[in-house]
Structures are given as structure tokens and as C-alpha cells.
Amino acid sequence: xxxCFVFLQKEFAVRQEVIILAEATAIRTPxxxxxxxxxxxRRYGVKFGIYxxxxxxxxxxxxxxxxxxITAEDFxxxxxxxxxxxxxxxxxxxxxxxxxxxxKDNVIPEDFVYIxxxxxxxxxxxxxxxxxxxxxxxxxLVQGKDNEWYILEDNLRxxxxxxxxxxxxxxxxxxSPSAFTENDIVDNRxxxxxxxxxxxxxxxxxxxxxxxxxxxxAAYFEHSYLAELTGSVLVQNDELxxxxxxxxxxxxxxxxxxxxxxxxxxxxxxxxxxTFEPSSLIGIPNLMEAYRSGNVxxxxxxxxxxxxxxxxxxxxxxxxxxxxxxxxxxxxxxTYLPFxxxxxxxxxxxxxxxxxKDVAEAGVYGVVFGSDLSEEKLEEFxxxxxxxxxxxxxxxxxxxxxxxxxDNGEQVMRKADLRAFVLSGATTRVWASxxxxxxxxxxxxxxxxxxxxGFKDTWVLSR
Amino acid sequence: xxxxxxxxxxxxxxxxxxxxxxFTTLKSLERVYDMTLDGxxxxxxxxxxxxxxxxxxxxxxxxxxxxFDKKKPGSVAHSLERAYDNGIVLREEISTExxxxxxxxxxxxxxxxxxxxxxxxxxxxxxxILFGFWxxxxxxxxxxxxxxxxxxxxxxxxxxxxxxxxxxxxxINLEFERLCRHLQNVPKNSxxxxxxxxxxxxxELMGMGEDYTERADEAIISVGRLFETV
Numbered sequence: 102x103x104x105c106f107v108f109l110q111k112e113f114a115v116r117q118e119v120i121i122l123a124e125a126t127a128i129r130t131p132x133x134x135x136x137x138x139x140x141x142x143r144r145y146g147v148k149f150g151i152y153x154x155x156x157x158x159x160x161x162x163x164x165x166x167x168x169x170x171i172t173a174e175d176f177x178x179x180x181x182x183x184x185x186x187x188x189x190x191x192x193x194x195x196x197x198x199x200x201x202x203x204x205k206d207n208v209i210p211e212d213f214v215y216i217x218x219x220x221x222x223x224x225x226x227x228x229x230x231x232x233x234x235x236x237x238x239x240x241x242l243v244q245g246k247d248n249e250w251y252i253l254e255d256n257l258r259x260x261x262x263x264x265x266x267x268x269x270x271x272x273x274x275x276x277s278p279s280a281f282t283e284n285d286i287v288d289n290r291x292x293x294x295x296x297x298x299x300x301x302x303x304x305x306x307x308x309x310x311x312x313x314x315x316x317x318x319a320a321y322f323e324h325s326y327l328a329e330l331t332g333s334v335l336v337q338n339d340e341l342x343x344x345x346x347x348x349x350x351x352x353x354x355x356x357x358x359x360x361x362x363x364x365x366x367x368x369x370x371x372x373x374x375x376t377f378e379p380s381s382l383i384g385i386p387n388l389m390e391a392y393r394s395g396n397v398x399x400x401x402x403x404x405x406x407x408x409x410x411x412x413x414x415x416x417x418x419x420x421x422x423x424x425x426x427x428x429x430x431x432x433x434x435x436t437y438l439p440f441x442x443x444x445x446x447x448x449x450x451x452x453x454x455x456x457x458k459d460v461a462e463a464g465v466y467g468v469v470f471g472s473d474l475s476e477e478k479l480e481e482f483x484x485x486x487x488x489x490x491x492x493x494x495x496x497x498x499x500x501x502x503x504x505x506x507x508d509n510g511e512q513v514m515r516k517a518d519l520r521a522f523v524l525s526g527a528t529t530r531v532w533a534s535x536x537x538x539x540x541x542x543x544x545x546x547x548x549x550x551x552x553x554x555g556f557k558d559t560w561v562l563s564r
Numbered sequence: 565x566x567x568x569x570x571x572x573x574x575x576x577x578x579x580x581x582x583x584x585x586x587f588t589t590l591k592s593l594e595r596v597y598d599m600t601l602d603g604x605x606x607x608x609x610x611x612x613x614x615x616x617x618x619x620x621x622x623x624x625x626x627x628x629x630x631x632f633d634k635k636k637p638g639s640v641a642h643s644l645e646r647a648y649d650n651g652i653v654l655r656e657e658i659s660t661e662x663x664x665x666x667x668x669x670x671x672x673x674x675x676x677x678x679x680x681x682x683x684x685x686x687x688x689x690x691x692x693i694l695f696g697f698w699x700x701x702x703x704x705x706x707x708x709x710x711x712x713x714x715x716x717x718x719x720x721x722x723x724x725x726x727x728x729x730x731x732x733x734x735x736i737n738l739e740f741e742r743l744c745r746h747l748q749n750v751p752k753n754s755x756x757x758x759x760x761x762x763x764x765x766x767x768e769l770m771g772m773g774e775d776y777t778e779r780a781d782e783a784i785i786s787v788g789r790l791f792e793t794v
Contacts, residue, residue, distance in 0.1 A: 143671075144664045146652065268660075308567065316653050325655035335656050340569040353573030354753040 128170060128560075130283035134276040135166035135507060141272040147265065150319045157317050163555035164269050165506045166277075169519065169537040176287075176561045179242070179250055179521065180531040182431030185421055187238045187523045190257060190408050192424040194234035197407055198224050208423050209416045210440070212491055217413065218461060219258075219406020221369060223376050227393050227404075230303040234402040237299070237364075238523040239263075242431070243501040251434045251499055253518060255414065257405040259366050262536035263522050264323040266558050267292050267330075270534070273558060287561040289534030292522070293330035299526035300331065300362045303398035307361030309333040310350060312341070314367050314383045324366050333364065343387035346394040363388075364400040372403060411460040411494055412438070435497040439490040448495040449483050455495040457482065470498065504557070506539055516540045519559060535559040572657065573713055573755060575650040579658070580717025582647035586669070587694045588725045589640050593630060594684055614728050631687070632677040640690075644670055658714075659704040665697035712749040716756050719743040724787045733774045740770050755791060762786040 132138070139161070148159040171179070196203050197214060204211045214220055239260025241253040270289050274281050300309045311333045313324040328335035340351050341360070349357040365372060371381040376389040391397045407413065415436045418429040437444035437455075448455060452471045459467030474482060486493055503514035517539035522532040537557040568576070592611065599607040600623050608626040609619055615638060620626050634641040648666045655663055672689055679686035698718075705711050719742055726736045747763070750756045765786040769776050776783065 144667050145660055146655075146663055146667055316649075321652075325653070326660065328656035329660060333656070334567055334569075335653075336569065337571070340571060350567050351569060352567040353570045353755060354568075354751055356567075356753070358567040 128168075128280075128284050130279050132166040132168065132273055132277045132280045135164075137276045138166060138269070138273055139164055141276060142269065145268060145272065146322060147268055148322055150317060150321060162265055164265075165539065165555050165557045166273070167505050167507060167512075168558045168560040169504060169517065171559060171561045173562050173564050175250070176533065178430065180533075182250075182429070183238075183240055183521055183523050183531050184529045185425060185427060185430055186240065186252070186255070186417060187235060187525060188529055189417065189421040189424045190238070190255060191232070191234050191525060193420045194257075194402070194405060194408050195228070195232050196424075198227060198404060203420065203423055206423070208419050209413070212440070213410070213412045213416070214407060216491065217407045217410040219369075219404070219408070219410050221377075221404040221406070223389065224402070224404035227402075229392075229402045230305060230395070230398045233303060233525050234405050235408070236303065236400045236402075236525050237296070238401075238525070239520045240523060242519045242521060243434075243499060243517075244519075246500050246502055248502075249432060251432050251501075252414075252417070253434060254411075255409040255417065256520070257401060257409040258368065259401065260520065260522070261320045261323055261366070262520050262538075262556075263292050263296075263532065264326045265556050266534050266536050268326065269556070269558050284560070285563040287533040287563045289532065289559075289561070292532050292534070293327065295524045295526075295530055295532060296327065296364075297331040297333075299524045300333070300364060300398075300400065302526035303400065304361035305396055305398055307348075307359030307397070308350065309362045309364070310336045310341075310360045312336055312338070312363055312365040312367060312385075314371075318366070320366065327364075334358075336360075338383050338385050341385045341388075343385060343391045346387070346391045346396055348385070348388060348391045348397045360397055362398045362400060369403045369406060372399075411458050412491070415494060434499050437495045439486050439493055439495065444495075445486070445490055448486065448493075452479055452483060452486075452495070454498065456498050457486075457493050457495050459493060461492065472498075504537070504539060506555070506557070513543070515543065516545065517557070533561040568657070568709060568713075570755070572654060575654055576657065576710060576713040577717040577756065579647060579650040579654060580714040580719075581721040582643050582650060583666075583694065583697060584718040584721040585638075585643040585725065586640055586647060587691070588722055589630070589638070589643060590687060590690055592725070592729055593627065593640070594687065597627060597683060611729075614730070627683060628677075631683075632673065641673055644673060657705070657707070657710050658701060662697060662700040662704055665693055665700060669693045669697070708749060709751065709754075712746055713754075713756055715746045716743070716750065719746055720787055720790060724784060727780050727784050727787065730777055730780065733770075733772075733776055736776065737770050740766060755793075758790055759792045762789050762792065766790075 142164055143161055147162060149162050150157055150159050193203060203209050204214060235257040237260060239256035239262065241256065242250050243253055244250050267289065309331065311324055311328045313321060313335055315321070315337055318324070325335055334350060336350055342349055342351065348360045348363065350360055351357055367383055370378045371384050373386060373388040374381045374384045375386045377384070389403070392399050414433065415438050418433055421427055421429045437448050439445040439448050455471045457469045457471065461467065471479065501516070504517040505512050506515050517537050520536040520538070522535060524530050524532065537559045538554055539557065541554050596608050596611050605623050608623050612619060620629060629636050629639060631640045633639050634645055636642055648670060651658060651663050651666045669690055672693060676686040676690070701711070701714060719739060723736065723739050723743060726739060747758045750758070766783060769779055769783045772779070
């Protein structure tokens with residue numbers, strides 16, 4: 102009797118889930134078996150690590166079965182816009198570390214370049230293979246209620262997250278096959294091939310390797326999964342050495358194998374203790390010399406931080422016009438630089454409705470919503486802006502579309518963004534998918550996984 | 565396939581050892597448990613003495629701690645965690661598919677600890693999962709060196725446990741012959757190149773037939789030092 106009751110209860114929940122999904126997304130057949138998909142994700146070790154009170158813990162990245170849908174038409178335009186943006190950013194990086202024409206031509210004030218913590222003088226004059234700096238670009242977008250897509254942020258250093266929708270798609274196809282027979286979805290399982298093509302294209306002769314800080318890094322699952330899928334060797338710094346400006350991998354038989362492309366998943370400052378942070382214990386001494394000599398491609402190139410700085414973001418549309426002679430296809434969120442008199446005036450007058458970002462801080466740190474500040478705090482902030490106008494940018498708060506998620510079987514609306522992945526090799530290509538992250542808490546804009554947020558698959562429709 | 569680093573070589577070896585330790589420990593504990601069903605409540609003490617361990621109180625405490633206690637070295641749970649710790653950094657060598665069996669085994673063991681079914685019945689699927697893991701390893705790994713290192717680890721561990729638990733000579737000898745076949749595939753400069761002296765000792769002891777037990781301690785030492793550099 103009890104068994105029967107449990108069964109009926111489960112059946113009801115599943116049917117209810119299906120109805121909710123269909124209503125939420127207007128797709129022909131929704132994803133079913135959400136519980137089973139999350140169990141499969143657990144089985145395949147789809148986890149991320151976090152430190153709580155100094156203790157490392159691995160936890161599952163909760164998957165929501167309602168996909169984000171991008172129509173074929175929308176994707177076409179996004180794709181075009183992203184390729185344009187990343188191409189311009191790559192040209193900007195080359196220019197900044199060589200001729201600096203964009204500064205000479207007064208398109209970008211030099212203050213914004215040289216003060217940026219992402220600008221690395223050690224990279225001056227180095228030309229990466231095929232002049233590609235950002236091989237893997239993670240561009241964060243949101244869709245406004247007017248259906249317009251806005252760029253929130255460019256991530257050109259070590260953007261992460263592609264592996265999650267990649268494996269989720271694989272497992273969803275197993276658990277819910279009808280969703281894929283009944284809907285026209287572009288297959289996204291080519292990410293590893295795109296990545297491998299990119300690595301091969303810039304490879305300077307030798308094996309492809311992925312450099313991880315180790316098992317206790319938050320994104321370790323991704324490092325190891327991408328190594329497996331691309332056939333790269335997953336390495337840590339103590340397995341690598343540079344000899345005669347060539348990067349080698351030490352083998353267990355005492356031999357060495359030349360590395361031609363190193364997809365590093367550690368930050369610039371820790372890459373080479375002889376060039377950057379001397380106290381780095383996860384870097385490889387003389388790696389920059391091997392790179393400078395053209396013996397190894399570093400993916401992404403060191404020094405990219407100058408182009409994804411919050412202050413530089415403002416200038417990306419100008420870069421597109423400057424380098425490509427084109428009008429930007431994708432819009433930035435309306436942004437103001439207090440550095441400019443006119444913008445500063447506007448920011449000070451409208452601070453209460455703007456979101457202010459400290460350009461020196463990464464991610465969600467240093468982000469303040471004016472509406473959350475008291476009168477007193479607003480005045481205090483205005484004075485800080487007047488004192489240090491270069492330090493901040495201000496943006497209009499975009500009224501963006503919330504997406505439906507399932508929360509204990511109930512459909513609720515939550516803030517979500519989209520990280521699109523753009524791979525630059527022989528050509529610039531946009532992965533027909535992306536990582537959609539959502540906030541767990543209502544009214545929260547924080548979609549970070551460490552704050553309890555989860556992820557969705559992103560379906561690009563083929564027609 | 566790419567190159568194998570020293571660390572990964574070491575982890576492959578210990579992955580083989582720990583997965584085998586889980587399996588043989590399970591099988592041995594099942595055998596001891598079976599004996600207790602006939603009223604031989606103290607037979608677990610023989611198991612403990614084979615490893616030089618002191619009595620833990622009673623049979624129930626023994627079984628629960630040597631199966632489920634993650635903090636107890638030599639327990640199934642402890643060995644499984646160590647196997648997983650090694651496996652997780654070997655994803656690109658052993659495959660996501662193979663790694664998933666270790667996760668499944670951990671989940672199964674956790675669920676078994678709450679089970680009200682008979683202990684043996686609850687643990688039986690663990691063996692299926694481990695067979696699945698090894699099948700997956702054999703099927704997915706094309707690199708002979710990687711397979712050889714894992715298999716050497718597995719074989720060394722089985723031999724070590726069989727010797728300690730005084731398994732019948734026939735079973736030990738079969739495992740020894742299997743280990744010798746794996747050793748033939750080890751490249752010359754590999755850290756898993758056997759130490760001739762210790763391999764000879766083992767061969768000699770295997771020649772003693774069932775009397776090997778007289779010199780079992782010597783055999784255990786030689787197994788432990790099989791890859792010692794000359």
C-alpha cells in the first residue's frame with residue numbers, strides 16, 4: 102500500500118513537472134527525469150570544489166532541467182556579434198603589446214590601459230602564434246525584457262564552465278531522449294573538437310597539455326574532463342620544466358616530452374615565478390622565456406587581463422569601430438565612466454539608480470547597487486567617485502528576463518546569465534551552446550555556483 | 565595517448581592496489597561473516613590477527629568498522645576513498661566512464677550502511693560495481709603501459725592480502741603467475757621494473773606448494789619490496 106502511494110506521488114510529481122516545463126519554455130517536448138539527470142551528473146563526478154572555513158569540500162553543481170532556449174535567428178545574430186567582438190579584442194591585445202595605435206589615436210586614454218592590473222609589461226613585444234591572444238573567450242550576456250541581448254562582461258583570461266553544459270547534454274540525451282527527437286536542437290557535443298582544433302592550430306610542435314593547479318582547485322572537474330575529451334595530458338607544474346627555452350613534460354620512465362600548446366588554468370601572476378609573482382608555487386620557472394621564443398603556445402596568452410578589465414569594457418564598441426570599421430552588433434549594458442566630465446555628472450546625479458563597479462575588483466566583488474545605499478552612504482560614495490573617478494564604472498541596471506527554474510518541483514523565476522564560449526583558431530567560432538547560470542535566491546543577481554546557484558543547458562534551436 | 569608523469573604513474577599503481585584492496589577485503593569479510601552464521605562468533609579475531617590488529621570488542625563492531633568506517637585504515641570504506649582519490653586525478657587516463665564506477669561504489673557503500681537487509685545481500689552489488697570498473701578499465705584504456713601499471717598494482721595487492729590471510733597455495737600461485745605476466749610488459753626504465761632478488765624469493769616460495777605458509781612473512785616482505793630500486 103505504501104509502495105503504491107509513493108509510486109503515485111512520484112508519478113504525479115513527474116506529470117506536474119512535465120506540464121510546468123512545457124508551459125515554461127513553449128517547446129514541443131520538455132526534458133523529463135530531472136532527478137535521474139542529477140544522479141547521473143553525480144555518478145560522473147560533475148562537481149566543483151569550494152573552501153568553507155579553510156576546509157576543501159566538493160559539491161554537486163545543481164542542474165536545472167528547463168533549458169534556456171535561443172532561437173536560430175537570435176543565435177545567428179549573437180554569433181555574428183560575438184565573433185566581431187572577440188576579433189576586435191584580439192586585435193586590441195596585439196596592438197596594446199606592440200604599436201599601441203589605439204592609444205596614439207586617442208580612442209582609449211592610456212590611463213585605462215597602463216593602470217589596469219591586467220596589463221603586464223612583461224608581455225610587451227611578444228607575439229603569440231598567429232597573433233591570437235584570446236583563444237577561448239567566455240563572454241557573459243543577459244537578455245533584456247525588450248529581448249535585446251547585452252554584453253555584461255568579457256572573460257579573456259581563463260574562462261571556465263563549458264564542461265558543465267557539455268556533459269549535462271550528454272546525460273540529458275540518455276535520460277530524456279524524446280526531448281531531443283521532438284525538438285530541433287543544435288548538437289553541442291563538438292566543444293572538445295573546437296578546443297582541440299584551437300590547440301592544434303597554435304601548437305608549436307609537441308603534445309597538447311592542460312595545466313591545472315591541482316585536485317583542490319574549484320574547476321578541477323573541468324580540467325580533467327577537457328583533458329580526457331581532447332586527448333591532452335593533464336599536468337601540474339612539478340611535472341614540467343624548461344630547458345633551452347623549450348617546455349617539457351617529465352615522464353615516469355625518466356624521459357621528457359615537448360609541449361607545443363599549454364592550456365593553462367592558472368592565473369597570469371602565478372605562471373612563472375621568474376617573471377611574475379616570485380612566491381608562486383604553482384608556476385613553471387622560465388615558462389615565459391619558452392613562450393617568448395615561440396616554442397610553446399600559452400592558451401590563453403598572458404596579459405589578456407588588460408582587455409577584460411571592467412574599465413576597458415566601456416571601450417569595446419569603440420575598438421570594434423576602430424579595428425574592424427564596423428558598427429557593434431551586440432550592445433554593452435549602458436555604461437558611464439566618471440573619468441569623463443559628462444559621464445561623471447550623470448553618475449553623480451543618478452547614483453541611486455545605477456550599479457557601480459570597482460574596476461580593480463574581480464567578479465561580483467566591488468559591485469554596489471545605488472538603490473541599496475542610504476542617503477548618507479550615497480553621499481559618501483559620490484565623494485569617493487570624485488576623489489577616484491578612474492576607479493569606477495557605472496551602469497544602468499538592465500531589466501533582464503528572468504528564467505524559469507524548478508525549485509522542489511515548483512516553477513519559480515530567477516535571474517540568469519549566459520556565458521557564451523568563443524574559440525579562436527584558424528577561424529573564430531562560437532560554440533552553439535553555453536553555460537546558463539541562475540541565482541538560487543529570488544531577487545538576487547548573484548549567479549555564482551559558490552552562492553548556491555545552479556546551471557542549465559542552453560539549447561540553440563536549429564530552425 | 566600522451567605521456568605519463570611520475571605522479572600519475574604512482575597513482576595508477578595505487579589505484580590498482582586500492583581497488584583490489586576494496587574487493588579482496590569485501591570478499592574476505594564476507595567469508596568471515598558467513599562463518600559467524602554457524603555460531604563461530606570469534607572467527608573475526610583470526611582476521612584481525614592476520615594483520616597484527618587487536619580485538620575491537622565484538623563481531624558486530626568489527627564488521628561495521630571494517631566495512632563502513634572511513635577512518636579505519638584497511639576498511640572497505642577507507643580503501644575505497646583512497647581509490648577514488650587516486651582515480652579522480654586520472655580521469656584522462658582511465659576515462660570518465662571508469663571513474664563513475666568508483667563514485668557508484670561509494671554511493672552504494674553509503675546506502676548499504678543504512679540498509680536493514682542482511683549485510684551480505686546489501687554488499688553484493690559492490691562486487692558487481694568493481695567488476696564493472698575493471699571491465700571498463702580493460703575496455704577503455706588502449707595504452708598498454710597504463711594498463712600494465714594498474715594491473716601490477718592490483719596483482720601486488722591481491723598477492724599481499726592472500727599471503728597475509730593464508731589463502732590456499734593454488735590461488736596464490738595463480739596470482740603470482742599473473743603478476744609475472746604483467747611484469748613482462750613493464751618498460752625497462754619504468755619504476756615498476758621488478759627487483760630480481762625479490763622476484764626470485766617469491767618464485768622460490770611458490771615452489772614450496774602449500775608449505776609456503778612457513779615462510780609467508782618473507783613472501784610478504786618480498787611483495788612489498790618488489791619494485792625497490794637495485
